[in-house]
Amino acid sequence: MNEKTPGAVITAIASVSLVIMVFLLYFLLQEGLPALREVSIRELILGFDWYPTEEPPALGMAPLIVGSLSVTALSALIAIPLSIAIAVFLSEVAPTWVQEVLKPALELLGFLPSIVLGFLGMVVLAPWLQESFDLLSGLNLLNASVLMGAMIIPIVASLAEESFQAVPRELRDASFALGATRWETIRKVVFPAALPGLLSASLLGIMRALGETMVVLMAAGGAALVPVSIFDPVRPLTSAIAAEMGETPVGSTHYHALFFAGLILLAMTLGINLISMWIEKKGKERWMA
Amino acid sequence: MKKSAIALAFAASLSLVGSAFANNLVVNGSTTVLPIAQSAAEKFMESNPEVSITVSGGGSGNGIKAIIDGTTDIANASRFIKTSEVKAAVEKGSYPVPFAVAMDALLPVVHPSNPVKDLSIEQLCKIYKGEITNWKELGGDDAKIAVVGRDTSSGTYEVWDEKVMKKERVTPRALVVASNGAMVQTVAKNKLAVGYIGVGYVNDTIKTLSVQGIEGNVKTVLDGEFPISRYLYMFTQGWPEGNALKFINFVLSDAGQEIVGKTGYVPLR
Structure with missing residues (x-):
C-alpha cells in the first residue's frame, strides 16, 4: 500500500456521493419538467385550485407553496427566539453541572422521530387547541408549527450554543475588565460575535422545517387553502407529495406535477443554503479583518 | 450443422x-x-x-x-x-x-356525542360542497360542521366523488386526511366532525350514520340498498x-x- 491509496479511496467515495446527488437532480428534472408540457408554469405556481384528479386536472400549487412557507415561518418564529434563549442560558449563565445534564438532554430530544410528534399533535394538541380556542378543528397551521418548532429547537439551540462557545474567552475577559456586567457582556460582546453562527444555525433549522413531511401530513389539516389565520388548515408541498404520489398513475400530469413540487422545494432549500453560505463568508471576513 | x-x-x-x-x-x-x-x-x-x-x-x-x-x-x-x-x-x-x-361501501361517520343519526345523499353533498355549515340545519346542535375528506387521488375519494358529490367540487376548506385510519382518529377526537370510511374500519370510537334511512352493513350493501357502494x-x-x-x-x-x-x-x- 503506497501513500496515495488512502487519498484516492476518500476521493472515490466523495465522488460517488457527488454522482448520486447529480443523478438525483437529473431524475427530479426528468420527471418534473414534463409537467410544463401540459400546464404552464404560471398556472402551476400561481394557480389557486388544487384538484389534481379532475378531468382536466386543476394543478395550482399556490396554496401548497404558501402552506409550506407559512408553516416554516411560524415555526421559525416560535423556535428561533426560544433556541437562542436556551443557548445563552446553557453557554453563559448555567452552572457547569446544569450544562452537563441539559446539553445531552437537548441533543437527545433532537432524535425524537417526527411521526411521534405528529401523533402527539393529532391526539393531544389538536383536541386541546379545539377546546381552548373554540375552533372547527385543532389540525391547523398553529398545531403543525408548534410541533415543528419543538422539532427544530434541539437542532438550532445546540448549534447556537456551539457558536457562543466559539467566541474567544479573551473577548469576555476584556469586557469584564472594562467593568461591564454579565448582561452587558452577553448583549454587546458575545452576541454580536456569535451572530453569523446563530444565523446559520437558524437557517439550518428553517431548512429542516421546510423539508419535514410527517408532522405536517398528520397535524396541519391538509386543506389546500391559502391560510388567513393561524387556525386555518394548510397543505404544505411535502405532505401533498407524500399523500398523493402513491395513488397517482405513473406518467400522468399529476405525477409530473408532484415531481415539480419536489423541484420547487429543492429550489427553496437551495436558496436558503446559498444565503447561509453567504452569511458564513461574511462572518469569516469580519473575523479576519 | x-x-x-x-x-x-x-x-x-x-x-x-x-x-x-x-x-x-x-x-x-x-x-x-x-x-x-x-x-x-x-x-x-x-x-x-x-x-x-x-x-x-x-x-x-x-x-x-x-x-x-x-x-x-x-x-x-x-x-x-x-x-x-x-x-x-x-x-x-x-x-x-x-x-x-x-x-366496497363508504359509511358517513361522526363523533359519538353527535345526535344526528341519518343524512340524505343530497345533505351530504351540500355539506361537502360547503353549502350546509351548521349541524342545526341537519337536526343537530347549533354548532359548525368540521368537514373531513380524503385525498382526491385515493380510491375512497373516487367512490365519494361518484356516489355523493356527483363530480361537484369539495370545498377547499375541508380538512384532508391521508388514510381511513387517520379519518377514524380525526373524527373520534372532534365533536364537530363529519367524515367517511370504508366498512372495514368501523369501530366504537366513532358513530356511523345511516344514509336515506338505510343502515350500511354487509346485508344492505349486498342487496344494493345502501347507496354509497360499488x-x-x-x-x-x-x-x-x-x-x-x-x-x-x-x-x-x-x-x-x-x-x-x-x-x-x-x-x-
Whole structure:
C-alpha cells in the first residue's frame, strides 16, 4: 500500500456521493419538467385550485407553496427566539453541572422521530387547541408549527450554543475588565460575535422545517387553502407529495406535477443554503479583518 | 450443422420464454383493489409455489389500458370498463372480461356525542360542497360542521366523488386526511366532525350514520340498498385460462372472499 491509496479511496467515495446527488437532480428534472408540457408554469405556481384528479386536472400549487412557507415561518418564529434563549442560558449563565445534564438532554430530544410528534399533535394538541380556542378543528397551521418548532429547537439551540462557545474567552475577559456586567457582556460582546453562527444555525433549522413531511401530513389539516389565520388548515408541498404520489398513475400530469413540487422545494432549500453560505463568508471576513 | 444449431438455440430460447410466461402472472391496476390482489397473491403462491405473481398498482385506467395492450394478465379496476375503452379494445382485437370480486361501501361517520343519526345523499353533498355549515340545519346542535375528506387521488375519494358529490367540487376548506385510519382518529377526537370510511374500519370510537334511512352493513350493501357502494372488478384478457383462471377462481373461492373481508371490503357472499 503506497501513500496515495488512502487519498484516492476518500476521493472515490466523495465522488460517488457527488454522482448520486447529480443523478438525483437529473431524475427530479426528468420527471418534473414534463409537467410544463401540459400546464404552464404560471398556472402551476400561481394557480389557486388544487384538484389534481379532475378531468382536466386543476394543478395550482399556490396554496401548497404558501402552506409550506407559512408553516416554516411560524415555526421559525416560535423556535428561533426560544433556541437562542436556551443557548445563552446553557453557554453563559448555567452552572457547569446544569450544562452537563441539559446539553445531552437537548441533543437527545433532537432524535425524537417526527411521526411521534405528529401523533402527539393529532391526539393531544389538536383536541386541546379545539377546546381552548373554540375552533372547527385543532389540525391547523398553529398545531403543525408548534410541533415543528419543538422539532427544530434541539437542532438550532445546540448549534447556537456551539457558536457562543466559539467566541474567544479573551473577548469576555476584556469586557469584564472594562467593568461591564454579565448582561452587558452577553448583549454587546458575545452576541454580536456569535451572530453569523446563530444565523446559520437558524437557517439550518428553517431548512429542516421546510423539508419535514410527517408532522405536517398528520397535524396541519391538509386543506389546500391559502391560510388567513393561524387556525386555518394548510397543505404544505411535502405532505401533498407524500399523500398523493402513491395513488397517482405513473406518467400522468399529476405525477409530473408532484415531481415539480419536489423541484420547487429543492429550489427553496437551495436558496436558503446559498444565503447561509453567504452569511458564513461574511462572518469569516469580519473575523479576519 | 450450423443451421440446426441455430434452430436448436432458437427453440430452446422459445421454450424458456414459454415457460416463463406460463408460470408468471402479471396483475396491474386500481390501488383500491390492490390490498385484495396482494394478499390473495401471497396466499395463492403459498399453495402454488411454481407460479410467481407480480402485483402492482397504477390506477384502474392504466390497468384496463394494459389489458387492451396485452401487457398484463389481470387488471384490477374499481369501476366498470368505459365505452371508450371497449371501443379501443375492439379496435385492437382484444376482449376484456370482467369478474366482480368484492364490494366496497363508504359509511358517513361522526363523533359519538353527535345526535344526528341519518343524512340524505343530497345533505351530504351540500355539506361537502360547503353549502350546509351548521349541524342545526341537519337536526343537530347549533354548532359548525368540521368537514373531513380524503385525498382526491385515493380510491375512497373516487367512490365519494361518484356516489355523493356527483363530480361537484369539495370545498377547499375541508380538512384532508391521508388514510381511513387517520379519518377514524380525526373524527373520534372532534365533536364537530363529519367524515367517511370504508366498512372495514368501523369501530366504537366513532358513530356511523345511516344514509336515506338505510343502515350500511354487509346485508344492505349486498342487496344494493345502501347507496354509497360499488363493485370492484378484475378484468382478464378474453376468457381466463391457466394461471389467470386459477387465480380468479381462488379470489372467488371461500378462502379468497375471506381475504376480501379481512382487507376491509364486503365479500360477495
